[in-house]
Amino acid sequence: MTVFKGFLIITKRNLLMVFMYLAIFLTIGILASGSDSNTSGTGFHAQALTVGVVDHDGGVLSKGLSTYLSQYHTIRQMPDDTAKLQDALFNRNVSYIVTIPKDFKVSCLREHQALPVSKIPGSTDGYYVDQQINTYLNQARVLTDSGYSDKEAAAYILKHADSSSHVTMLKSASSEKTPGYGYMYQYLPYVLISILCYVMGLIMIAFHQPDLQKRILCSAVSIRSQNLQLALGYLAVGCSVWLLTTWIPAFFFYRKAFFQSSKMPYYMLNSLTLLLVGLALSFLLGTFITKEDILTALVNVVTLGMSFLCGVFVPLDIMGKGVKTVAHFLPVYWYEISNNLLNNSAVLTQAQRQLLYRNYGIQLLFAAAIFCIALVVSKRARQTA
Amino acid sequence: MLVHIENLVKRYGDLLALDHLSLDIEEGEIFGLLGPNGSGKTTAINCLLALLKYDKGTITIFGKDMKPDSYDIKQDIGVVMQNVAVFEQMSVYENIDYFCGLYIRDKQKRRELVEEAIAFTGLSDFRKMRPKKLSGGLLRRLNIACGIVHKPRLIIMDEPTVAVDPQSRNKILEGILELNRQGSTIIYTSHYMEEVEQICTRIAIIDHGRVLASGTTEELKKMIKTGETITIEAVALTKNNLADIRSLSHVFDLSYQDQTMILRCSGAKHNLIRVLNYLQEQDIPFGRVFSELPTLNDVFLEITGKELRD
Numbered sequence: 001m002t003v004f005k006g007f008l009i010i011t012k013r014n015l016l017m018v019f020m021y022l023a024i025f026l027t028i029g030i031l032a033s034g035s036d037s038n039t040s041g042t043g044f045h046a047q048a049l050t051v052g053v054v055d056h057d058g059g060v061l062s063k064g065l066s067t068y069l070s071q072y073h074t075i076r077q078m079p080d081d082t083a084k085l086q087d088a089l090f091n092r093n094v095s096y097i098v099t100i101p102k103d104f105k106v107s108c109l110r111e112h113q114a115l116p117v118s119k120i121p122g123s124t125d126g127y128y129v130d131q132q133i134n135t136y137l138n139q140a141r142v143l144t145d146s147g148y149s150d151k152e153a154a155a156y157i158l159k160h161a162d163s164s165s166h167v168t169m170l171k172s173a174s175s176e177k178t179p180g181y182g183y184m185y186q187y188l189p190y191v192l193i194s195i196l197c198y199v200m201g202l203i204m205i206a207f208h209q210p211d212l213q214k215r216i217l218c219s220a221v222s223i224r225s226q227n228l229q230l231a232l233g234y235l236a237v238g239c240s241v242w243l244l245t246t247w248i249p250a251f252f253f254y255r256k257a258f259f260q261s262s263k264m265p266y267y268m269l270n271s272l273t274l275l276l277v278g279l280a281l282s283f284l285l286g287t288f289i290t291k292e293d294i295l296t297a298l299v300n301v302v303t304l305g306m307s308f309l310c311g312v313f314v315p316l317d318i319m320g321k322g323v324k325t326v327a328h329f330l331p332v333y334w335y336e337i338s339n340n341l342l343n344n345s346a347v348l349t350q351a352q353r354q355l356l357y358r359n360y361g362i363q364l365l366f367a368a369a370i371f372c373i374a375l376v377v378s379k380r381a382r383q384t385a
Numbered sequence: 386m387l388v389h390i391e392n393l394v395k396r397y398g399d400l401l402a403l404d405h406l407s408l409d410i411e412e413g414e415i416f417g418l419l420g421p422n423g424s425g426k427t428t429a430i431n432c433l434l435a436l437l438k439y440d441k442g443t444i445t446i447f448g449k450d451m452k453p454d455s456y457d458i459k460q461d462i463g464v465v466m467q468n469v470a471v472f473e474q475m476s477v478y479e480n481i482d483y484f485c486g487l488y489i490r491d492k493q494k495r496r497e498l499v500e501e502a503i504a505f506t507g508l509s510d511f512r513k514m515r516p517k518k519l520s521g522g523l524l525r526r527l528n529i530a531c532g533i534v535h536k537p538r539l540i541i542m543d544e545p546t547v548a549v550d551p552q553s554r555n556k557i558l559e560g561i562l563e564l565n566r567q568g569s570t571i572i573y574t575s576h577y578m579e580e581v582e583q584i585c586t587r588i589a590i591i592d593h594g595r596v597l598a599s600g601t602t603e604e605l606k607k608m609i610k611t612g613e614t615i616t617i618e619a620v621a622l623t624k625n626n627l628a629d630i631r632s633l634s635h636v637f638d639l640s641y642q643d644q645t646m647i648l649r650c651s652g653a654k655h656n657l658i659r660v661l662n663y664l665q666e667q668d669i670p671f672g673r674v675f676s677e678l679p680t681l682n683d684v685f686l687e688i689t690g691k692e693l694r695d
Contacts, residue, residue: 002486002487003487005486006472006475006483009472009474009475009479010472010475013474014474206472206473206474211466211469212470212471212472214431214434214464214470215464215466215470215484215531216487217434217436218434218436218462218464219487219488220456220459220460220488221456221487222456223453
């Protein structure tokens with residue numbers, strides 16, 4: 001395992017650079033997540049209003065309506081005094097007033113007359129109560145028409161009224177908070193690909209020195225074994241960088257939020273496919289670069305260029321159509337749209353999951369294509385030498 | 386026979402790099418490969434190490450055919466490249482250990498061999514240093530240490546003393562002789578004929594991909610016409626004087642420039658006395674007089690028609 005050991009020794013010599021990149025990455029990620037401290041939008045609770053009721057009927061069904069509304073709102077019985085009712089509405093003591101007429105059952109249920117109500121002008125809250133009253137009236141109408149007595153109908157409606165709300169947040173609004181680790185994953189392509197290309201590039205430059213290569217080829221270690229050891233080295237370094245850039249920051253900074261998130265495996269899979277893209281790219285760069293200066297310049301051009309075009313630093317939403325079209329031909333674009341999808345979805349639907357798998361597949365295809373190109377370049381280079 | 390190369394032909398397109406090259410190297414020899422740039426030395430070595438495919442011929446090392454996958458043969462070969470071939474990121478110790486690890490798996494044995502190689506090349510004080518911080522001479526020594534650390538039977542050294550100061554060069558040459566004494570057979574290529582003359586037991590002169598001559602230094606010197614080169618500082622020699630001297634027996638070449646006459650004579654006794662007698666008879670004043678036996682440079686010049694460093 002000498003070749004593998006050599007691989008690791010050279011990697012060890014470049015650890016300072018790795019930690020430098022990592023420190024910058026973490027600083028940016030934490031600052032970005034800290035700047036967005038809005039906590040709304042991550043949960044849901046039903047809104048309760050203060051509803052005033054003037055009951056002229058006093059029947060079983062009218063009382064049932066008051067009780068029904070009380071399951072959702074705070075009910076206040078009001079005197080039948082227009083001035084007082086207007087004052088209460090004006091002073092926002094109540095948000096909604098419903099006046100139940102004396103012949104409630106006949107006029108509202110049988111003759112479908114509307115219940116007289118008063119709402120705060122321009123307020124949307126009233127529509128909420130309107131819907132609930134309509135629901136009650138519709139149910140009461142159906143039940144009494146079906147032969148239920150008033151008492152039975154009221155009891156039935158109250159029994160089956162659902163006081164708790166089952167909410168599924170399919171998509172959180174863009175103004176709502178992106179989780180902190182979401183930022184970490186957003187900037188990940190830049191740091192992951194930079195570290196991989198730089199470290200692997202340096203190792204490949206070292207191994208590709210013509211005389212050194214000759215010396216190794218003259219040795220008693222077979223070419224197959226050398227290639228296997230190099231591949232193992234690639235994987236070992238790749239996995240270490242992946243752990244350093246994904247798991248460790250997640251563990252130290254976002255432990256609970258991240259590991260309890262149902263989207264965690266999808267984030268991980270996304271970063272894993274990105275890792276393969278990064279490894280293939282670093283292999284490609286390492287096959288034809290022979291000088292460290294050129295490597296540094298090229299790594300910056302490739303990683304920064306791809307990061308800017310694919311929405312690592314600038315959100316994709318504000319990019320022009322042309323830029324987005326170009327970005328389609330870059331693997332990081334598919335990583336970022338997956339990441340955006342994960343950041344903006346509270347719960348993943350089947351369709352969204354399929355979209356994610358498609359994006360992972362595209363990234364894998366990119367990785368395979370880059371790797372094949374690297375193999376061709378490498379073969380050509382060997383033939384030329 | 387440790388190494389046997391027979392009728393080796395290698396072409397690069399229209400260029401014939403090796404033209405039916407044949408060589409035999411015995412165990413225990415320090416075999417010198419001499420040739421000007423582009424003569425085919427490096428191509429021959431690359432073919433020998435199975436780094437290059439050749440068009441025709443056979444190569445056997447340790448009695449076995451040498452192929453790219455002849456790892457049992459490679460196990461006993463050490464290579465010292467012309468350029469320093471070490472990892473910049475590794476220390477002296479790590480580099481030697483790395484190259485030793487390509488041959489020796491046993492950790493304990495490897496540790497012993499690395500220590501021996503460090504001591505042998507005098508790098509003990511520099512074991513933790515990176516190659517960047519080493520001088521040219523120390524780098525060359527590290528390069529050699531990496532090639533010989535596994536104690537191979539056959540060591541191939543491609544101009545290992547290029548750009549090395551005289552002191553380091555002497556140490557390296559002493560080291561090569563010591564390796565030979567310890568039992569290694571060495572194939573040595575160099576531009577420095579004095580080095581080859583100093584350490585090689587047998588030499589082959591290569592040009593245009595062919596072996597022009599081979600043998601011990603003495604054998605090679607006997608192959609050429611020049612037996613003695615006489616240099617005399619003499620003033621005002623006339624054309625007649627020069628013609629007379631040229632007609633003396635055993636003189637086959639004469640040049641006269643800047644009042645210095647250089648005579649090449651075939652190997653015979655009393656060449657110098659005959660020339661000096663003539664000058665005295667003609668009352669021609671002369672200054673310093675040198676008489677030299679042929680060097681490898683003369684051999685090379687006469688065989689290839691050009692200086693080695695041309």
